[in-house]
Amino acid sequence: MKRPEPFEIFQPASIQEARELHIHHGPGGYFLAGGTDLAIAIKEKGLVPRYVVDLKRIGSLSGIRENADGSLVLGALATMREVEISRVISRRFPFLSQSAGEVGSIQIRNRATIGGNIANATPSADVVPALLVLEAQVTTSTQNGEKQVPLESFFLGPGKTVMERGDILTEIIIPPASANLRGEYIKFSPREMMDLAYVGVAVALLTDGDENVCREVRIALGAVSPVPMRARKAEAVLVNRVINEESAERAGEAAASECTPISDVRASAAYRRHMVRVNTKRAILNAVCGRPGNLPWVARRERRY
Amino acid sequence: MEKLSFVGKSITRVDAEEKVTGSAIYGYDLVLPDMLYGKVLFSTRPHAIIKRIDTEKARRLPGVHAVVTGKDAPWTHGETIKDMPFLAQGKVRFVGEPVAAVAAVDEDTAQAAVALIEVEYEDCPAYFSPEEACNPGAVLIHEDYDSYRKSDIIVPGPLPNILEHFKLRTGNVEAGFRESDLVLEQRYVVPAIGHAALEPHSAHAQVDPESGKVTVWVANDAPFRVLHETAEALGLPKEKIRFINPYQGGGFGSKGAMKVETIAIALAYQTNGRPVRVKFNRAETFVSTITRHEAIVYIKSGVKRDGTLVARQVRIYWGAGAYAEKSPTVCIKGSHPSPGPYRIPHVQVDGYAVYTNKPLAGAFRGYGVPQTAWACEQHMDELAQRLGMDALDFRLKNVFVDGDLSYWGERLQSVGLKETLLKATEAIGWGKKTGQSNPPKGIRIGKGFACIAKPTRTPTTSTAAVKIDSRGDVMILAGTVEIGQGCTTILSQIAAEELQVPIDKVRMHSLDTDLIPFDASTTSSRSTYHMGNAVKRAAVKARDQITEMAASLFDTSKENLELSNGKVRVKDRREPALSFGEVICQKLGSDGVVAGDGAYTFEMGKDVDPQTGHSEHASAFYMYATQAAEVAVDEETGRVRLIRMVAAHDVGKAINPLNCVAQIEGGLAMGIGAALHEELVIDDHGRVKNPSFLDYHLVTSLDLPKMETIIVECPDPNGPYGAKGLGEPGLAPTPAAIGNAVANALGTRIYELPLSPERVYWAIQTSKKNPSPSVSAEPVVSNPTSFR
Incomplete structure (x- = not known):
């Protein structure tokens, strides 16, 4: 394991600030959510970030909520463990809770976030198939404002998504679904x-x-x-x-x-x-x-x- | 026997608290004042001549104190064949071989310097299979094999790249096969696996510039042996070398002999007295220390119609990897019992340890027995099946019992094997449809079992001292390494028993070869027996001095005294008891110390003759065990799920029953991993493809079934309180028991480990297409005599 090269770390309080930091500091920056992928990339795979923008202070990225129309919004920073044990998710879509519960260990699930897992675009990510069958949408914050894309067209290849440099995945939306699903x-x-x-x-x-x-x-x-x-x-x-x-x-x-x-x-x-x-x-x-x-x-x- | 106060009790491990709280210091934790950090450049070629090494750029990097290559360390080492350089000399023989090393002010600088070293190679033909490497005409991996320094046990082989040929010859197997009603031959394959000890390898070394004394801090399982090997390699007298042993975070055989030590020493010679730390990470530990031998085992057996074993011929190719390491002795100790714990009049064994261009193979818990048990015990089931006999009846007819003359010429005593067979099969419900009698569709339930006998290296010596001070505190000085197996607790129990002092008055000193008396090694399941005896003798000597002094204080004879709770008193007298401390203070003063010493060697023991495989006392004791498994096989996916495992082990006498259960359960977990998941996958370029826990699959707690352990106590006449050993056998029969259960479930047999879902899946598919009783990549079944 390599000791990381020194890099700057920023802790913005809003999405806007996070995006501005990224634009201001230019290339070589990475967004940090749970860190279960980024930390390994830095310590073991030779990734050398110039700076890291930690998203964890941005309150609006957290939490799981159910809208009046029955749609569910999962904040990008919702942890795998939160998805696993969320009452609303386990009541309505138990298979989604279970897919989150299949990830790593409890310790990992306590840190790993659903947004980070999706943004990382690993072909074997457990929650993604469960979200695909729920026809989930992904919201990203981009230079041109907020965008919504179906999760199915979000991925381009292993580790590749439609997001461009500086874009931030903010939430996952599960549309209203029949109670009989x-x-x-x-x-x-x-x-x-x-x-x-x-x-x-x-x-x-x-x-x-x-x-x-x-x-x-x-x-x-x-x-x-x-x-x-x-x-x-x-x-x-x-x-x-x-x-x-x-x-x-x-x-x-x-x-x-x-x-x-x-x-x-x-x-x-x-x-x-x-x-x-x-x-x-x-x-x-x-x-x-x-x-x-x-x-x-x-x-x-x-x-x- | 008198009633025992400490032995036979499940006393809480004496090292539990410091390990649970994290205060225990392991080799990997060690920090020395002023130390430098070492990093290694590893070979990227499986077999190549080194044309050029350029270290100039690395040397010029600020913070670098030393760069070493084979030229700076002109030494070779090896347990029985001195074929391994400290760093590659002129040639590399596997991907991952240390070629050069750097010592610098910190790890990152050392790593950066390593990246600046340039090496030019010229490739040679490489071999990745032991059978291919010893084909006639194969290129030699060690051209200078003939001129290497070797021990007497080495018997060169008849074909290229064979570094040791073990032979066992009893009776006449050809005549035996002619007498037999059924002859069956099969080929079994066991891949290389990793030890995967929790603590990766590391070593710290320092060379004193004035005296030339070499000090090494390393969690080695045999400090005295590695000291001897180091002295031999460096050409130094033993007093110029000192090994200090911190706790070892598991080893399973991987931390004996010289591993990272060589690199740390080579660097320490260049750092002007500053100590050097070399730590391997997980991937380096997987690739560049050692592995368990891959083995290809051919077994041919002849049996009578009534199930009497007549003849057995075994041929084993042990994949040694690039250097001999402990392969010669694994070849001898693993091949010798390979025909199994059975009475067989005609036996022939040929074990070949073969160089390949793969990572080294060496000692691994079980020392060859797990590999041959995979072959032999599946073979026994298949023979029984073809004879139309019950697998248990077939074994009971042939297994060793007390008084048998074994095929290696030893009259056996204290054989608890039959009892383990009966108890394990009864517990699993052998022959009964228990448990899941109505499995879900597509799930096949099966049961199986396997038994083994595991010898210990013989003869070997342990020595110890037991010291009592004027506070009555007892200190054990013994060279057994606490590798997690619980020796500190066991030896403390033995000392407490002999001295009748509370267990918390007993401590064991940490290991330092300058201070602690000699012990051969903490290997081969030998410590409880050998060191247990030595500590027992030392404690008795110390006790005798206490009672002698007390007798004079009490003005009576020693025979009238009794000991309890750290005190001595006169039997049937009202006079108050004296504590040991009081006895010592009164007789020797408050600085007085009493010490006893003890040694144990199984003196009539004699290693098997590598030419005939015979010895009248091949092992100080034998460890017998039977394990049984009940499995559920998913026909559609090939996934094997364990429902239950039973393990019955003859331990002689359980000094600490809970510790015995822990040893057995730990062994089972390791054996289950080897049975179902574990394999070091090596590609066509000699690279290990899965040197991490991401793709090298150890079992997790959820993969373990219900485990039932049965302790059988068939006392050994020479063991302390009757004890034998238990370190290794826990995993030895496990894969074969599971393999037999899978064959029982599917009606088709798989000859190669591991029983991964994919391998089992394809075996099921093949058997559906071709419903023969067995499936094998290379079936070699022969029935020369008609079987009516």
Whole structure:
């Protein structure tokens, strides 16, 4: 581990001030949220910032709130742990709480922020597939004022987003959703915790009647393409069809065909594709069966089988 | 036996408080006055000639005090083959080999200087598989092998790059196979894994410019052996070298012999008396210290229809990596018991330790036994299956029992193996459908078990002293290293037992080779037995002096005295007891001290002959164990989940039962990691692809199943209170037990570790296409005699 080169650190009180600092000091600056990525980049990956703008004093970036129309606003500095244990999120979208709870350890989740995780654009980020199936929007503060982009078009590649230098991700908006929406997130990794997803699958769907006819469905995949992706072919397989083992399996096959995984030290591309197939199927079936509240870890483990 | 007051009790670890509060000082924590900081330039080539090293720019960097290369450190070392330079000399043999080092005022300056060193290489052909490296015609990784200084145990091999060839010959295996009704041969593969001790490697060294004395501060597991190796390498008398041992944050075998010590010493010779610290980070520790041997094991067995083992032939290729390190002895100690703890009339073992261009392999908890157990114990299950026999019955028919003559020529005694087999299989419900009788769809449940016998290095010596001062405080001087295993507690319990003093009156002195009497090493599960005996003898001698003095004070004979709670009194007399301190004060004055010394060597012990593999007393004691697993395998993903593990270990006598449970559970966690996740992945260029905990997967607490430990006490006649050892066997049968359970669940067997989800997944797919009883990359099944 390298001792960082000295750099200046600023602690602005407003977004405006943060952006101005960045413009004023020019290149070589980094925004700091939880620091769980930035600190490692500095200490272990040779990143040498000229200066760092710490966003943690900006109150408006924190908190999770529910609007009257039913939309949810997650401040960019909401920690993973806050998302995991938030009452409103675990009541309305338990699979989103769970996806946040899959990140690292509790210590990491106490520091890591949801905005930082999204801005960092890691293909395997756990919360992103869950947010994609909720059709979340991302608000950024830019030179030309506030912008809103669908999360799906936010990512350009590993570590790359539509944000330009000096832009700040300020909040994540989850639009109003039906109270009957059901969902699931499965993180597939060899270990039970402290692991990166080999494959992440999120599903959100609405069904009609007792027949489990699928009216609306969204499926998203993590860690199997350069950016987290919606699996639209898989979705198309299910719409207006009864959800059962057979249709879920076919949706899984479609998802496996449309993802573009790589082979690396963790797993081969072929295996990842199979795991997309299996876990997409399971996520669909789990979503239909519903999930009893915010499950503790051990119960969550059981759910995987 | 008399009633014991301290031995056999689960006394709280005496070092618990300082470790829990963080006040304990480990090797990595050490700060010395005026010290400089060392950093290393590592080889980027797996096998190359060094054409040129230019250190000029590094030397000129402000803050740099010394830059060293192989030229400045013209020394070589090695446990039994002196093949390893302190820093590369003329050639590099693996990616990660230390080539040059810098000492500077701080780490960043040293690192910056390292980046300024230029090296020009000329590549040579490199080998990453031990089987390929010893193909006839392979290029030699060590051209000068023949001229290296070697110990007597070294038997050169018949093929290139073999640095040691161990042979065991008993009976005639060919005749045995002819007599057999079934002959089965299989190939098993175990990859290299990392020790992953919590504390990475570090060393501090100082060379006194006046006297030339070399002092090294390092958490080494064998300070006296590394002192001896250092003296040999540097050509110095032993009194010119001193090792000081802080606490060790785990080692599992990785912190014996010279690791970072070489670099710290090479630099300390150039810093005009200033001490030098060299710390490895996690990645450097993974790549540039040592690993566990990868092993390719061929086993061929002949059995009678009734399940009697007739013949077994084992051929093992131990991937030694680029230098011999402890490979010769791992090859000997690991190959010798590789046919398993069974009565077999015809046995042939050929163990080959082979140089490759990969990171070094060396000692790892279990010293070769875990690798061969993976092979042998799966092989036993497969034989049983093909014989149509129950795996337990098959083993019970063949396992060692008291009085057996082993295939290496030793009459065995105190064999608790059968009891561990029976207890472990009973606890797991072997043969019964317990637990999840109705698993969810796609989940296959299976059970399996495996047993082992692990010898200890023999003969070895431990010496100790026990000192009592006029306050009645007891100090143990013993060279056993507290590596986290709890030796301080165990040895304190033994001293407290013999002296009958409260445990909090007993302390153990920190380790310094200038002060502490000799001990061979804290390895091979040997300390409780050897050092336990030495401390016991020393305590008895100290006690005798106390009772002698007390007898004169009380005006009685020693036999009439009794000791309890740090006091001595006359039996059946009303006279008040005297504390040990009072006895010493009255007889020797307030500065008086009583000391006893003790030594222990298992004298009739004799290392196995590397030509025949025979010895009448190959090991001071054997550690027997059986572990059993119940697993759930997800057919769709290949993920293996452990439901339950049972571990039954014959410890002889549990000096501290809770500590025994902790040793076993720790071993299980390590064995489970090796079974399911752990592998150092090395690419075609010899680079380790996963030298971090991000991709090198140790198990977490959530990955561990319910663990049941069963302590079997089959006392050893020479062990202290009957104790044997327990440090290593906790992980030895674990992967094989899990492998057998997975095979039981799936009806298909996997021959290569780890049982990662992907490997298991593909094995399931292959077996679906090709529903034969076994799947193997290279199946070598033969049934020369028809089996009716």
